Amino acid sequence: MAEFNFKVIKKDGYARKGLIETKRGNIKTPAFMPIATQGAVKFTPIEFIEQIGYELTLSNTYHLLLRPGLERLSSVDGISEFMGWNKPVLTDSGGFQVMSLSKLRKISEEGVKFQSHIDGASHFLTPENVIDYQNIIKSDIQMVLDECIQYPETYENVKKSMELSLRWAERSRNHYNKNKIYGAQFGIIQGGVFEDLREISISETVNFDFEGYAIGGLAVGEGHEKMIEVVDYTAPQLPEDKVRYLMGVGKPKDIIEAVYRGVDIFDCVIPTREGRHGIAYIGSSSINLKNSKFESDLTPLDEGSDYFVSKKYSKSYLNHLLKIKDPLGPMLISLHNLNYYFNLMVDLGTSIDEGRLDIFREDFYK
Amino acid sequence: MAEFNFKVIKKDGYARKGLIETKRGNIKTPAFMPIATQGAVKFTPIEFIEQIGYELTLSNTYHLLLRPGLERLSSVDGISEFMGWNKPVLTDSGGFQVMSLSKLRKISEEGVKFQSHIDGASHFLTPENVIDYQNIIKSDIQMVLDECIQYPETYENVKKSMELSLRWAERSRNHYNKNKIYGAQFGIIQGGVFEDLREISISETVNFDFEGYAIGGLAVGEGHEKMIEVVDYTAPQLPEDKVRYLMGVGKPKDIIEAVYRGVDIFDCVIPTREGRHGIAYIGSSSINLKNSKFESDLTPLDEGSDYFVSKKYSKSYLNHLLKIKDPLGPMLISLHNLNYYFNLMVDLGTSIDEGRLDIFREDFYK
Numbered sequence: 047m048a049e050f051n052f053k054v055i056k057k058d059g060y061a062r063k064g065l066i067e068t069k070r071g072n073i074k075t076p077a078f079m080p081i082a083t084q085g086a087v088k089f090t091p092i093e094f095i096e097q098i099g100y101e102l103t104l105s106n107t108y109h110l111l112l113r114p115g116l117e118r119l120s121s122v123d124g125i126s127e128f129m130g131w132n133k134p135v136l137t138d139s140g141g142f143q144v145m146s147l148s149k150l151r152k153i154s155e156e157g158v159k160f161q162s163h164i165d166g167a168s169h170f171l172t173p174e175n176v177i178d179y180q181n182i183i184k185s186d187i188q189m190v191l192d193e194c195i196q197y198p199e200t201y202e203n204v205k206k207s208m209e210l211s212l213r214w215a216e217r218s219r220n221h222y223n224k225n226k227i228y229g230a231q232f233g234i235i236q237g238g239v240f241e242d243l244r245e246i247s248i249s250e251t252v253n254f255d256f257e258g259y260a261i262g263g264l265a266v267g268e269g270h271e272k273m274i275e276v277v278d279y280t281a282p283q284l285p286e287d288k289v290r291y292l293m294g295v296g297k298p299k300d301i302i303e304a305v306y307r308g309v310d311i312f313d314c315v316i317p318t319r320e321g322r323h324g325i326a327y328i329g330s331s332s333i334n335l336k337n338s339k340f341e342s343d344l345t346p347l348d349e350g351s352d353y354f355v356s357k358k359y360s361k362s363y364l365n366h367l368l369k370i371k372d373p374l375g376p377m378l379i380s381l382h383n384l385n386y387y388f389n390l391m392v393d394l395g396t397s398i399d400e401g402r403l404d405i406f407r408e409d410f411y412k
Numbered sequence: 413m414a415e416f417n418f419k420v421i422k423k424d425g426y427a428r429k430g431l432i433e434t435k436r437g438n439i440k441t442p443a444f445m446p447i448a449t450q451g452a453v454k455f456t457p458i459e460f461i462e463q464i465g466y467e468l469t470l471s472n473t474y475h476l477l478l479r480p481g482l483e484r485l486s487s488v489d490g491i492s493e494f495m496g497w498n499k500p501v502l503t504d505s506g507g508f509q510v511m512s513l514s515k516l517r518k519i520s521e522e523g524v525k526f527q528s529h530i531d532g533a534s535h536f537l538t539p540e541n542v543i544d545y546q547n548i549i550k551s552d553i554q555m556v557l558d559e560c561i562q563y564p565e566t567y568e569n570v571k572k573s574m575e576l577s578l579r580w581a582e583r584s585r586n587h588y589n590k591n592k593i594y595g596a597q598f599g600i601i602q603g604g605v606f607e608d609l610r611e612i613s614i615s616e617t618v619n620f621d622f623e624g625y626a627i628g629g630l631a632v633g634e635g636h637e638k639m640i641e642v643v644d645y646t647a648p649q650l651p652e653d654k655v656r657y658l659m660g661v662g663k664p665k666d667i668i669e670a671v672y673r674g675v676d677i678f679d680c681v682i683p684t685r686e687g688r689h690g691i692a693y694i695g696s697s698s699i700n701l702k703n704s705k706f707e708s709d710l711t712p713l714d715e716g717s718d719y720f721v722s723k724k725y726s727k728s729y730l731n732h733l734l735k736i737k738d739p740l741g742p743m744l745i746s747l748h749n750l751n752y753y754f755n756l757m758v759d760l761g762t763s764i765d766e767g768r769l770d771i772f773r774e775d776f777y778k
Binding site for chain 2: 050084085086087088089091093111113114117119121122128129130225231341342344354358359360363366369370372374377378
């Protein structure tokens with residue numbers, strides 16, 4: 047097995063403060079991962095991501111397979127070195143693309159056939175080859191291939207899909223155990239919004255003894271209430287001594303509620319994607335800097351922040367950058383949001399440490 | 413007059429090493445200015461521009477008038493504060509746009525009527541109001557309104573145009589002298605590629621006793637030889653104790669030859685515009701990172717450089733960023749080029765200091 051370790055340092059109710067140790071470095075949890083799907087946090091120099099304090103980024107096996115391709119990544123120390131990051135990386139397998147690129151793929155028992163959205167070429171992903179690919183990518187935390195099913199979907203279809211993901215999980219773990227693979231391997235719990243299906247998925251997946259467990263198939267349109275309902279009964283059933291990862295989540299509120307229920311790590315496009323569209327997170331809400339009322343607002347983006355972007359640049363200047371369509375605007379707002387998310391995770395960790403997560407939640411919602 | 417001073421510190425032939433002093437800070441010459449037309453060095457955080465060592469940027473009065481507009485700039489300490497730069501800024505008046513936006517403008521004795529390329533609104537620039545505008549912009553070095561004529565053009569038309577620029581220069585200087593204006597004012601020598609017209613322009617313009625002098629109307633298609641020919645007879649006729657500015661120039665070779673002939677400051681879109689298109693300057697030439705031969709070239713962009721972008725990122729990674737069309741690629745290559753240009757200016761200054769500019773030129777062309 048890979049040099050990978052996780053320990054819970056402190057608990058506050060279900061919430062955990064912990065530490066992940068990998069060959070490339072440690073990750074304090076609860077943690078949020080900036081998304082670098084294709085080996086770049088969109089628009090944003092990786093030096094700034096490091097400067098904020100991030101210790102883990104997320105890339106995507108399917109996308110990296112298409113570009114830059116595995117040949118290039120095999121000549122360096124994987125995607126982490128290629129993108130100038132040199133810290134731990136988690137890679138999704140392509141399971142999410144099974145859903146998001148549903149018109150371009152065909153699922154069979156064996157795996158998923160994708161037609162590249164770039165050049166139309168065929169790619170066949172199997173539970174086994176995505177492990178080999180992630181081994182070449184040198185991903186520190188590798189996700190198994192699963193089927194991320196859409197929402198809403200019938201009980202019968204969710205059940206069938208969850209069972210397929212289970213059979214793939216078994217093949218994944220067998221292939222992983224038989225080969226010397228670079229990183230740790232995480233299983234993924236599926237089952238939609240159906241509690242009994244989630245429970246089957248948990249008990250079966252946990253049997254394969256992965257290094258960590260993800261809650262998949264959420265943040266696909268079910269909304270905050272249903273999402274937290276699933277997390278509420280899923281997270282506590284996962285092994286106490288393993289990392290818990292809520293995939294694709296979320297808004298600050300989603301993250302706070304999931305941490306409260308015992309989730310450790312998160313990834314989401316929100317801080318960067320919304321940042322590129324001019325939306326900046328401040329306090330417990332957000333503002334849209336494209337709004338004309340900010341044209342003449344010369345106050346700093348966030349007076350309460352000591353992050354250089356947030357305290358230096360005025361809303362008026364950022365509004366101007368968005369108007370002239372210079373990517374510098376989206377970049378600066380992405381950075382502001384990523385700093386906001388980082389601080390949120392630090393604050394959650396501190397609150398757990400001090401046994402006052404309840405108070406933090408209350409204060410946040412005030 | 414503004415707190416503005418220039419002194420020549422060392423000469424090597426016609427070439428000069430000098431120092432410009434302004435209220436916002438000093439500028440070592442020879443110097444190159446990164447272009448921030450609309451108050452942003454395209455795609456590029458200003459913190460990186462400062463980190464490279466730049467002391468002066470260029471913005472454009474006409475563009476700033478349209479966006480963000482003068483009202484916003486009047487509420488802060490001008491464009492320099494608005495863009496988070498807080499160092500000296502030079503502004504072009506709009507004279508170049510007289511040429512580049514020729515379909516959208518009408519010239520009269522009084523001034524230039526522009527139809528905004530953004531919303532079609534009319535703007536009338538006069539020699540007087542561009543000074544008032546630059547005063548609001550709080551430009552440390554302000555250019556007079558002139559007519560930058562296209563190339564090629566008949567002797568008669570160049571003569572008429574140069575004479576109009578002279579009448580505008582007189583009005584500019586009168587308006588400047590009668591009002592308390594924030595920055596220094598530079599006159600602009602015109603006359604195309606005709607030596608006698610350049611000589612008339614020089615002797616008349618110098619009579620108005622500007623704080624500095626620009627050589628305008630070059631880098632408009634006349635080519636390196638003709639450009640340097642004009643610089644060769646123009647620069648030495650300009651006052652020894654005043655800054656000399658070659659507008660819109662140029663390639664490294666153009667800059668070296670102009671410094672050799674006594675020019676002090678430069679601006680050009682080349683490092684950033686070409687950077688955005690994947691062209692990186694290395695040694696005495698450039699490479700196009702879009703070229704497929706760089707796909708698998710995992711060597712650093714410039715092994716000889718100690719700039720973080722140039723030594724850290726591989727040609728392969730930059731090729732990948734260009735391929736996935738992430739603005740991070742253009743940004744990193746722009747920064748590499750701006751660092752290259754900055755070092756070129758430093759090397760030219762050092763060579764002048766050490767009396768070996770001749771040797772530097774020879775080495776560069778080898």
